[in-house]
Amino acid sequence: MISQNDTDIFSSRRAGVLLHPTCIKGPEGVLGGHARAFVDFLAEAGITVWQTLPLGPTHSDLSPYQSLSAHAGNADLIDVAELEAMGLLQASELDTGLESHGREALLARAITRFLQGDAPQFDADFEAFRQENRYWLDTYAEFIAIRRKYPGTTWQQWPVGLRDRERAEMDALSREASDMIRRVQFEQFLFLTQWRAIKRYAHDRGVLLFGDIPIFVAHDSADVWANRRCFKLDNEGNPQVVAGVPPDYFSDEGQHWGNPLYDWDYIAADGYQWWLQRLESQRHLFDLIRIDHFRGLSAYWEIPADRPQPRNGYWVPGPGAAFLDACFAKFPDLPLVAENLGIIGPEVEELRHRFRLPGMTVLQFGFDGSPDNPHLLGNHKQRDLVYTGTHDNDTTLGWYQSLDDRSRDYVNQYFDTDGRDMPWPLIKAAFRSVSSIALVPMQDFLGLGSSARFNTPGTTENNWLWKLDLADCTPDLSLKIREMLQISNRTF
Template identity: 50%
Template sequence: MNEAADPQLQPVHSLLKRRRAGVLLHVTSLPGPATVGDLGSNAYRFVDFLVASGMTVWQILPIGPTMHDNSPYQSSSVYAGNPRLISLEMLLERGWLDEMPEAPISDEEKTNAIHNAGKRFHESASDEERHDYQRFIAEQKHWLEDYALFQALKQEESACWWDWHVTLRDRKPQALAMARARLKSVIQTVCFEQYLFYTQWMCLKQYANERGILLFGDVPIFVAHDSAEVWAHREIFDLLEDGHPRVVAGVPPDYFSETGQRWGNPLYCWDKLSEDNFSFWVNRLKAQSTLFDLLRIDHFRGFEAYWEIPAEEETAVNGHWVEAPGEELFRVLYRELPELELVAEDLGVITPEVEALRKACDLPGMKILQFAFSGGADNPYLPFHHTKDAVVYTGTHDNDTTLGWYTGLDDQSREFVDDYLGKPREIMPWPMIRSALASRANLAIIPLQDILGLDGSHRMNTPGTTEGNWDWRFDWDMVKPETESRLMHRVKMYGR
């Protein structure tokens, strides 16, 4: 391959050419009065914490509307924001709420409050506010129209889209027109929710950027089956005539699971995407790059080859690899969006072909320190193997906390970790934090759980499981008075 010399496969990456440090924390993990964290005052306080700690990056998981398991990697839209992240506090400040519900605020109470704010807005908004709302509706029409109708129909049908009446399932024009008229008020509410989310998000982004903090987002490679995009664009997904998937996505048995992971997402019809010059991906990443300064492409190896599982299989064991047109896709992406700032999540089964694609695209990969201490000196996650074009982590949202991982090691493995790290006097996880910050990798990301020294009970997600995930939250009482200065000292020490 000679693509490394091709300017169409050479992104700018200006933000990733200097040494930086950041923190991994999903918005839902922020403190607050509702069932999940939101875009209100605690988000701004967290930005201030990053600044005081010398950090310049806030990494966040996908922010789309979640489903019953709250996984941010299974969303009903690749464009929409999660309404649960809307801050009622900020609606009160805008005068669109008379009072805050009493804490703790349930999801139902929050939804009702947002609906009441919508009524107040449509009754009494100023001309400037109405103009801003209409501008948003017009700018986002290319996805918002389908998404709002999809959500309204979901409420009416109480079923997945492939189980709707066949005329709605198959998007017959007359049925859709009748639904838009019948569900007009619900559609208006959904649009207002998205207006609130986007407005609050961009205010937070501006606040962060003005203080030198970059927002680092996450783009899942696959799309949830029960999503507006699959319903509206069935032609680009490998589906049967009745809307069910023929094959589904996942990964083979690996570090996390003996039976692999059967994610269940429908797979792309890459030939159809290519015929349309990958407009689905171009539009998707264009939208995400307005919300974030950097983007992690989840499951990057799926752009070289993906694990195809027959839909009737209950596990991922009986899948097989199918080649994907990653080189062609990224050539188009960088031609259309030349200033994309991307990071490849290159974990899992990484072959020479996957590594060649990553290098051809000049994308930083990921180095996880928790993976480094097995297999001998040639383990690529060991710090002395790191290169500048990498992002080093103590662990990710899919790993145990570093303290939980360390205490779960057997005595021999724990002794090896201690020996490698020089038998430091600091207690874990600070030796691992120090190792990450000292790495040659230009970007070091530390999960907040590690900064707070929390054990495995504070883990965010355990891959291959469906219970007890995605609901971890911190409290400001967990942040010790010396935490900011301690981080700032280390960040300066290692030139970040």
């Protein structure tokens, strides 16, 4: 079944911001007053799309693209100040608790209060949440309970009975760790409750939420532990092959991501249920969803686990149109965007166009000297999205400062600038693009350099650390952005 994937989101010219919620400072958490203040700033500026990155709980490297779960929310985002209005904390506890005990202790206290029966007003809603999300919630809560019992280990290192989810061992876990399992489940209930409140708040102010689904999942995750048949693993749960990419713009050596690869034959025979459930949970969180590394649906780079250098990899056909047919048969109005960056052949674009999926252009990629470069302003398409840079790029100012003299002169001539006003020439160009949605990382709106970069691909340290000070979201900045959006016809 071919879906036209028509959506009103692309019927108007819009501007968006790229900012992961973990970047917002807030000792009590994010999904409360701090997130509302950011949405207010966006509304004042005329920005109508907030693009986040994946919202899942992370490993120690903080990467949202290597999450402990493809479904769960990051509990670090829960705002404990919001729990007072819910009757789970008292004002006096918040006044002294943040300094003396910290946010995590307050969250634990609130959950204990619920488990002890002191907040029966949530019993029905919590039970409905558990039933609605049983397809992932139970195994995720079990996964976290075992991780806390065996800290510093991955699931392949657990006792065999737990590693292999043997019935007797799992039944024993359910009895011994019932309190912890219920804690994790209620934590996820609080996350979803607060995220839904932010989504309603954003919608009331004309702001849409734009999410992100990494095509691959982390090996050390509840998803792989509980669904081993969906992945190419050996009998002990170790990957036989892993994901990555050959040399490209981001890395001369290629990249070894290490994610286990799917057994697409098994997934197809099962009617793509695992993937459809993944889309189901995300479509409730967001108005628009990007599939990261879309080209992996056409073909993906498979690296043997015993020869991990990326150059030892090879292309393997992906699930292609059959998978997308199943997605749109289940969800006819699925609002997908394809991340089509990197090494993209005609077969990838053919698949994307067949399902009328918007793609991406990035202005920083436009200056290789080729007039046919799709990232150049004059080559943009109406149904695509344009970015100054993505979460994997340097900030635009950092990128500009790193250019050699010849490239910098080319950029200056193209944008008619001497460079002193960077990154605003690229922001203005993105707004002028014919593309329906123009997206700008928050660091670019603030004119920040490389020290504010989100992520450097191919590295695992010193990423995802930059924080936004909401005091920098000033009325002057929102006015400057709004005036630019009015000129480029991107306000409502």
